[in-house]
Amino acid sequence: MKDTPQIYLAPMQGFTDFVYRNALHRHFNSIDKYFTPYLVLENDGSVRNSKLKEIFPENNDQVVIPQILPANEEELVRLTDLIAGYGYHEININMACPYPMVTRRGRGAGLLPSPEKIEMLLKTAFSKFDLQFSVKLRAGLESFQEIEAIIPILNQYPLTEIILHPRIASQLYKGAADKALFRSVRDKISLPLIYNGDIFTLNDFEICSQELEGQSGWMIGRGILSDPFLPQKIKYGQEYDNATKLKVLKAFHDDLFGNYSLSAANDRQLIIKMTQHWEYLSHSFIDPHKTYKKIKKATRLDRYQNVITEIFNQQE
Numbered sequence: 473m474k475d476t477p478q479i480y481l482a483p484m485q486g487f488t489d490f491v492y493r494n495a496l497h498r499h500f501n502s503i504d505k506y507f508t509p510y511l512v513l514e515n516d517g518s519v520r521n522s523k524l525k526e527i528f529p530e531n532n533d534q535v536v537i538p539q540i541l542p543a544n545e546e547e548l549v550r551l552t553d554l555i556a557g558y559g560y561h562e563i564n565i566n567m568a569c570p571y572p573m574v575t576r577r578g579r580g581a582g583l584l585p586s587p588e589k590i591e592m593l594l595k596t597a598f599s600k601f602d603l604q605f606s607v608k609l610r611a612g613l614e615s616f617q618e619i620e621a622i623i624p625i626l627n628q629y630p631l632t633e634i635i636l637h638p639r640i641a642s643q644l645y646k647g648a649a650d651k652a653l654f655r656s657v658r659d660k661i662s663l664p665l666i667y668n669g670d671i672f673t674l675n676d677f678e679i680c681s682q683e684l685e686g687q688s689g690w691m692i693g694r695g696i697l698s699d700p701f702l703p704q705k706i707k708y709g710q711e712y713d714n715a716t717k718l719k720v721l722k723a724f725h726d727d728l729f730g731n732y733s734l735s736a737a738n739d740r741q742l743i744i745k746m747t748q749h750w751e752y753l754s755h756s757f758i759d760p761h762k763t764y765k766k767i768k769k770a771t772r773l774d775r776y777q778n779v780i781t782e783i784f785n786q787q788e
């Protein structure tokens with residue numbers, strides 16, 4: 473008998489905040505690990521309060537792994553000290569973020585061309601802290617060769633796991649995630665390797681698990697934002713009829729809406745936040761394009777609520 477796949481929620485800045493993670497946990501409850509979007513030091517050495525809220529224990533109903541985006545050992549120490557102060561035992565280090573604003577400062581995938589910097593980060597992490605660390609990375613900044621020099625370094629440290637998105641940063645999301653590259657890294661790495669990239673449907677998952685035979689750990693981002701039922705379909709083959717699906721989605725939506733409304737400065741901000749989610753969530757509906765278009769047009773709260781009623785009734 474096959475083991476049940478382990479499914480992690482990918483960190484996504486602006487989307488998988490604590491309101492989202494808690495709602496996902498309450499209404500779907502089929503994710504094994506949740507990661508926070510990255511915490512980063514500002515120029516003055518502080519962490520924005522809006523980001524800090526992500527790790528307040530009272531804001532997290534689920535097991536959550538905070539993620540950090542350090543450029544060097546000093547930043548790693550400051551961020552880790554801060555997070556450990558809230559009682560966390562495991563931290564994920566981001567070596568994946570592909571955006572030039574981040575990589576130019578030597579953060580995220582900007583670390584990948586410098587194995588010596590990665591070595592210093594991990595050496596510092598394990599020598600200074602009695603904590604668990606994991607790493608999330610892309611295959612390189614500019615070239616797929618970069619990961620070759622990184623594998624022997626990762627192998628030297630007792631990392632909990634490595635999460636690999638097998639693209640290089642300069643691709644952003646273009647081209648396909650490279651399964652062959654993932655397999656070749658998996659053969660060389662002596663730590664648990666989690667696959668991440670482009671799983672949007674059960675069919676994608678099935679194709680991917682055939683290509684990566686024996687793979688048990690998966691991290692999914694955009695696929696879960698688009699279809700929050702995806703992890704339970706993958707793990708338990710659980711499919712609902714349309715009416716039940718809509719009922720669960722409506723409760724999930726109302727949970728997001730209610731909790732975002734507690735922190736939104738005004739109606740406009742609340743609508744912007746919800747509309748962001750609908751860019752993905754609309755894919756759970758029969759006509760995603762039309763659904764999202766309706767939401768985008770609803771720039772006032774009363775209109776938004778009318779559109780929601782219409783969308784959920786129309787699908788029955």
Ligand SMILES: Cc1cc2nc3c(=O)[nH]c(=O)nc-3n(C[C@H](O)[C@H](O)[C@H](O)COP(=O)(O)O)c2cc1C
Nearest residue numbers: 482483484485509510566637669670671692693694
């Ligand atoms: C809007 C957005 C924000 C993201 N924020 C983060 C982040 O904070 N930390 C991180 O490691 N990856 C971040 N990612 C990358 C995702 O975690 C993930 O690696 C990527 O989307 C590929 O997985 P997917 O195809 O399942 O979405 C972000 C991606 C997007 C699209």
